[in-house]
Structure formats: structure tokens, C-alpha cells
Amino acid sequence: MAKITFIVNNDEKILVEGDSGNVMQLAVNNNIAGIDGDCGGVCSCATCHVFVAEKDFEKVGKAGEIELEMLELEDYASDFSRLCCQIEVSDAIDGVELTVAKEV
Amino acid sequence: MISDNKTCIVIGASHAGVNFAFALRKEGWKGAIILLDKDKATPYHRPPLSKKYLELEDSIQNNLLKSLESYEKDNISLSLGKEVIRIDKENKMIHLSDGSSHTYDVLVFATGARAFIPPIQGIQKAKNIFTLRNANDVANIRKAFHSSTDKNIVVIGGGYIGLEIAASLKKLGANVTVLEREKRILARVTTPLLSNFFTNIHESNGVNIYVNKRVTQIKSEGNQNTLVCSDGSAHIADIIIVGVGIKVNLELAAEIGLHINNGIKVDTSTKTSEDAIYAIGDCTNHYNKIYDTNVRLESVQNAVDQAKVAAANICGKEIEYDALPWFWSDQYDVKLQIVGLPQGFDNSVVRNEGDKKFSIWYFKGDKLLAVDAINNGKSYVLGTKFIKANAIIDKKKLADPTTNLKEIIKINTQSR
Ligand SMILES: Cc1cc2nc3c(=O)[nH]c(=O)nc-3n(C[C@H](O)[C@H](O)[C@H](O)COP(=O)(O)OP(=O)(O)OC[C@H]3O[C@@H](n4cnc5c(N)ncnc54)[C@H](O)[C@@H]3O)c2cc1C
Ligand code: FES
Numbered sequence: 001m002a003k004i005t006f007i008v009n010n011d012e013k014i015l016v017e018g019d020s021g022n023v024m025q026l027a028v029n030n031n032i033a034g035i036d037g038d039c040g041g042v043c044s045c046a047t048c049h050v051f052v053a054e055k056d057f058e059k060v061g062k063a064g065e066i067e068l069e070m071l072e073l074e075d076y077a078s079d080f081s082r083l084c085c086q087i088e089v090s091d092a093i094d095g096v097e098l099t100v101a102k103e104v
Numbered sequence: 105m106i107s108d109n110k111t112c113i114v115i116g117a118s119h120a121g122v123n124f125a126f127a128l129r130k131e132g133w134k135g136a137i138i139l140l141d142k143d144k145a146t147p148y149h150r151p152p153l154s155k156k157y158l159e160l161e162d163s164i165q166n167n168l169l170k171s172l173e174s175y176e177k178d179n180i181s182l183s184l185g186k187e188v189i190r191i192d193k194e195n196k197m198i199h200l201s202d203g204s205s206h207t208y209d210v211l212v213f214a215t216g217a218r219a220f221i222p223p224i225q226g227i228q229k230a231k232n233i234f235t236l237r238n239a240n241d242v243a244n245i246r247k248a249f250h251s252s253t254d255k256n257i258v259v260i261g262g263g264y265i266g267l268e269i270a271a272s273l274k275k276l277g278a279n280v281t282v283l284e285r286e287k288r289i290l291a292r293v294t295t296p297l298l299s300n301f302f303t304n305i306h307e308s309n310g311v312n313i314y315v316n317k318r319v320t321q322i323k324s325e326g327n328q329n330t331l332v333c334s335d336g337s338a339h340i341a342d343i344i345i346v347g348v349g350i351k352v353n354l355e356l357a358a359e360i361g362l363h364i365n366n367g368i369k370v371d372t373s374t375k376t377s378e379d380a381i382y383a384i385g386d387c388t389n390h391y392n393k394i395y396d397t398n399v400r401l402e403s404v405q406n407a408v409d410q411a412k413v414a415a416a417n418i419c420g421k422e423i424e425y426d427a428l429p430w431f432w433s434d435q436y437d438v439k440l441q442i443v444g445l446p447q448g449f450d451n452s453v454v455r456n457e458g459d460k461k462f463s464i465w466y467f468k469g470d471k472l473l474a475v476d477a478i479n480n481g482k483s484y485v486l487g488t489k490f491i492k493a494n495a496i497i498d499k500k501k502l503a504d505p506t507t508n509l510k511e512i513i514k515i516n517t518q519s520r
Contacts, residue, residue, distance in 0.1 A: 025168075028168065028171060029171045038408050039151070039432065040149035041152075042151075042434055042439075043481075044441060045404075066479070066481035067481070068481070069480075069481025070481045072485045072486075104130075
């Protein structure tokens, strides 16, 4: 079981729990604003962009090749950007903090 | 326009309808929003149905467009398992299959499309024959697949969906044959180069791809079907998947006299020929500003973007639909991403960046129309940016994979 904190609109913190699937679907299932997931989680739309807290980046890991390239579609991507449909929910990411890139 | 006691009714709760309902609330609509679908399942993503969802035997709960609670939270009345059977335009009323009716102030068609069943002799009596458009179809295909001992599957039609199904079922261990009527697969949607590439990918994964095969008859005995083609060849299958394209759901729209021409005609605000009636998604025929042409698109992008435009306009914000189309397809280890519409191209450049990693750039003269990117996010992303910026590209540099893609722009003309 992993506990994940989403930070929405840069202030509101929402804590959710999950044990399988990917982080985008977890966010959608918990109504996290700003995560649309239009492509259903196959790294084709870049509507699931999050900034991983610096302290957690190692835990979450680096973006894959196509993911990194897709992040270039986003104007505000940073070194800590991830498309969260590409992050598996598992114990390994318990406790991480993700800031949703799109403000709504 | 925004008033507390107005009702907006949406027919169809899929990519277009669902995104529209939430966008409408976000734009400030205070009245009721009724979102209807004859499908009973909580609205889900369609693209995975032929891909991961089929292959991984996933649950639809993991593929929802929105959680059930979010409909409640935004006060959207989601009404599932009900079909709209008649519209009374004069009284602004819709009638449902369960005998109930509702009045509307604004009506939105998000009725999409259904699978087309070709008139093949014997098709009605064929055993274990399926189309794939909704989650229930997948459930039926899985059931047939698991109870089949031979697992000889014939897919009629080598379009994206047919090929994705072929790939997914192959991975599950089936013997798969694709019968394509045209002289190459994907003939309607892409160029010979990409058709060849996908033919090779499928063949190297053990799928038989047969072209110039027009199925004229299906003979069925017990659980065995024999598909007979116009060239006399016969193919045996215990499961048949029909993937020959779609039929737009526009009967209701036609009945009330909306203008129709290969889809429900809408203007750049997504309004139909009637003032209080809008249409979005696969069911629409619309003007694309970037390509200066009328198109009907079958894509998530178009459904989502039109949904947003409709919501804004209904709430009094006048915006135009001017999106750049994009699309994807996943088969085996190949990720295809397409941006733009290549129709009308007169020259193209291939940029080869390695094994199964390349891109095809389509031009009309010097104008970049579209990019097909294979396992190549960078070409997809930069292609998107270049088309939007109306950039003029140095084709020689483009064709040379050792040049940096960012350095291939000759002139950056004014943005569109
Ligand atoms: C297997 C498959 C794979 C796909 N893969 C991709 C892909 O990789 N990328 C991509 O961009 N696109 C893909 N698509 C296309 C994409 O799914 C469609 O473009 C998208 O679903 C269109 O959304 P829509 O809401 O306009 O219509 P639809 O999804 O067709 O939804 C219309 C809804 O309206 C309902 N409806 C119709 N008439 C009535 C009525 N009278 N009463 C009540 N309800 C009604 C239907 O039940 C349906 O749920 C794929 C489609 C399929 C089927
Ligand atoms: S959901 Fe589309 S890229 Fe993550």
C-alpha cells in the first residue's frame, strides 16, 4: 500500500492510497484536479504532468525516453517532471509528494 | 445564457460527452446537466479496449474516464443504460427507451459511432463473430477466446483497430490472420511505407497478413467458420473479429432535420444547424482551420477538444475550434504517434533513427502537414511545434538523423 500526496493548484494537499495500477489512474479515481489522462495512460497526451518533490525524485525514478520527449510539449517542464501515468503505484513510492502541473 | 434553471442534456457519455459535461460545469453552467448513455458501464477509455485492456485482461474500473464520485461532486446526473429513442425538437424534449422523457434548453449530440457490419453472405449466422467498440464487446471476445480450444482467429479488416486486436490476441497466444480487402493494410489512413512497416511487424510476430482478400461468404458448421474470399481462398476460424470501420450514429439527428454530410454538420463553435443543439466528437463533420477543409475525425483528441469548445460557447464564451489533430496506436513494441492530417501531401521525408525508430514527415510543397512518429516522441513533439508555428523546414537536414531536429528550421514564418 502506498500513500501519495498530491498538491493541487499549488496549495491544497490531498492524500490518497493505492496498491496497484498507475499514478494517473489513482489520481483520476480520487478526483485530483488537473490530471486529465486523456490517452488513458499510454504516454501519448501529456495531460498527467506532475512535479515530483525533490526529496522523492530518486524514489520515483527518472522518466523514460519517450516520456522525456513528450514532456517537451509542456511549457513548464522541469528536471523533476514526470508523466504520472508512467509511474507504477507500489510500496516503493510510499510517502511521495507530487505537485500537479496544471492549475485549474 | 448561464441560468440556474436551464437544463443541458448530453446524448452519449464517452470521450466527448463526459469531457463536455465537466467542462460545462467548469465554464460556469449552473443548471442541470443530464448525461445519458445506453451503455451501462461507468464511462471508460475506449482506446485501451483493443490494446492493453484486451491483452492484460484488465478491469474497466482501472480505465474510467472519471471516478463515479466526480459526477456527484460536479452535480452531473449520469444516467446509464438508457437509450434516447426520439427527439421532439418543437417541444425541446427527448424520449428514452424506459418510457421517460426530459425537456432541455440545450441539447448536445455526443453519439459517436458504432461498428460497421459489412453485408457478407452468411455473416448473421457465423459463430463467435464480434466487433469491438465497447467494453461489453471485449467481455464477449474474452469469453469466446477462453472457451476456444483451437484459438484460430481471423480479423476482417487491417485498419488500426483490427491490427491492434490482432497484436493483442497474438500476445495472448492465438493463431491470428488478418484479411484485408485493399492491396495493403491501413490503406485508408496511411502511406505505403507505414503499411509495409506494420505488415513486417505483424509477420515477424507470427500474424498472417493477407491483402487483396475480399471476404464474400462465411460458412459455419458447429463452432467452425470458413471465410471464403473473392479470389477463391478459404480461411478457417473459430473466432471472427470484424474491424472494417464504423457507422456514425446520426439517425436521431437526421430525424429532426439537422444538416448532415458524412457526420452531423457543425460550425466552428460546434453548433449544428439548429440554435440550441450542438454536436461533438466522432459524430461531427467540422471545419478544420489549420487545413482549411471539412473533416470527420475518429480520435480522442477531437472528442476532448470539441467538448471544451462546445462548453465554452454554450456558456457565452465565443471560442473557435482550431485544434491540431493528433492520434496514436500501440502494437507490440511499436508506438505510433501521428500529428496533423497528411491528406493532400505531395512529398515526404523519412528520418531513420535506428531499429524501429523513425518518422515520416508529410509536406505539400514546403508546408509541413503531418508527422508519423514511430517510437519517436521527439519527432512527434517537434512536428507538433513546427506545424503550429508554420515553420519552413530544411528537408536535407531533416533526412539526416545526425542533425539535431531543433536545427532543421529554415524560416519560422508567422504562427497560424
Ligand atoms: C477499439 C478502439 C480503439 C481506439 N483507439 C484509439 C486511439 O488509439 N487513439 C485515438 O485517438 N482514438 C482511438 N479510438 C477512437 C476513440 O475511441 C473515439 O474517437 C472516441 O471514443 C470518440 O468519442 P465520442 O464520445 O465522440 O464517441 P463514442 O466513444 O463512440 O461514444 C458515443 C456514445 O454515445 C452513446 N450513444 C449513441 N447513441 C445513443 C442514444 N441514442 N442513446 C444513448 N446513448 C447513445 C454510445 O453508447 C456511446 O457510448 C479507438 C476506438 C476504438 C473503438
Ligand atoms: S495519461 Fe496520457 S500521457 Fe499520461
